[in-house]
Amino acid sequence: MFRRAPEPAAANDEKPGFFRRLRARLNRGDSWLTTDLADLVRGREIDAAILEELETRLITADVGLEATTRILDDLRKRVARKELTDVNALIAALRESITRILAPCAVPLVIDPARHPFVILVVGVNGAGKTTTIGKLARRCADEGHSVLLAAGDTFRAAAIEQLKVWADRSGSAFAAQGAGADPGAVVFDALQSARARGTDVLLADTAGRLHSQSHLMEELKKVKRVLQRVDASAPHEVLLVLDANQGQNALAQAQQFREAVGVTGLVLTKLDGSARGGIVIAIAQRLKIPIRYIGVGEAAEDFGEFDAAAFAAALVEGAHGGPGQAGAAP
Ligand SMILES: Nc1nc2c(ncn2[C@@H]2O[C@H](COP(=O)(O)OP(=O)(O)OP(=O)(O)O)[C@@H](O)[C@H]2O)c(=O)[nH]1
Ligand SMILES: [Mg+2]
DSSP: OOOOOOOOOGGGTTHHHHHHHHHHHGGGGSOTTTTTHHHHHTTSOOOHHHHHHHHHHHHHTTOOHHHHHHHHHHHHHHHHTTOOOSHHHHHHHHHHHHHHHHGGGOOOOOOOTTSSSEEEEEEOSTTSSHHHHHHHHHHHHHHTTOOEEEEOOOOSOHHHHHHHHHHHHHHTOEEEOOOTTOOHHHHHHHHHHHHHHHTOSEEEEOOOSOOSSHHHHHHHHHHHHHHHHHHOTTOOSEEEEEEEGGGTHHHHHHHHHHHHHHOOOEEEEEOTTTTOOSHHHHHHHHHHOOOEEEEEOSSSTTSEEEOOHHHHHHHHHHGGGOOTTSGGGOO
16 A cells, blocks of 8 residues: 655645745846856856856855855865766756755744743834734734734834734734834833733734934834833744845845844845845855744735745746746745
């Protein structure tokens, strides 16, 4: 008797859809890494000149020197061992090498039911995609059966409160806000107490991205964190830093700053559907070693998914045209 292959877990059901979207939107279809590579290689051995071409592509796509060096060292060793005889072998090796860098950062966010409410403080610079990410995450938590409360901690702009309210309505989440100009510490303090009283599972706190200065912003975030800890010493249970992938190497500097100020525990990389070529994700994984929880590939709630190292490397290296049976079809 043959055993049937196990059914895929329910949680994986959404993956093919999101993966297809990632493939199609990252680099808008064509892989900047490997387009024309076959033409370049045709009739030649994989030699130093081809590896140099790849190196240039990696560097110009924000992968950074450190990760590029690591990838190239890997490929050069394999070329020396005569393992990479054709372009397909080279592309597969590149995919594997990138996956190895990304894999330690592919650590999903787990809502610990012992933390009730589980408090997620969302931070990042102006326009990075914080409020949108909260909306998408609220929808995701609600779909998983969690009750959610959104706290409008960005009181700097009146429009920010409205924007969050729209996402709360859309995702069926509760909403806690005070007027524009209110103290963000007071907003999150009240929101956490209210979430406790209602027995809410997840509290998502929005914050401002721009204040009078960067140091004002960091001071405000530190204060918000302290205030949360007054209600629950273990909170926040996740400090989620939202980074716009189009910021390139600047995103690394931002991460460093937020990490020092408020201790980032997870990252969200947004706008990978934009002009970003995705290389910065490799640089971030190599340099920061902070878990990448989610990625955003568009403005809608469904343009958002967990970060999967193998799937991301496949989308990057193979573009939208990688066939089934390649890394993309991996679980
Ligand atoms: N294309 C694309 N747009 C996105 C993505 N995530 C967010 N956006 C858009 O980026 C813009 C800024 O997003 P917000 O969520 O308002 O950013 P924010 O960090 O809250 O900005 P501030 O409140 O000003 O600090 C909005 O127009 C979003 O729709 C994404 O993954 N892809
Ligand atoms: Mg916002």
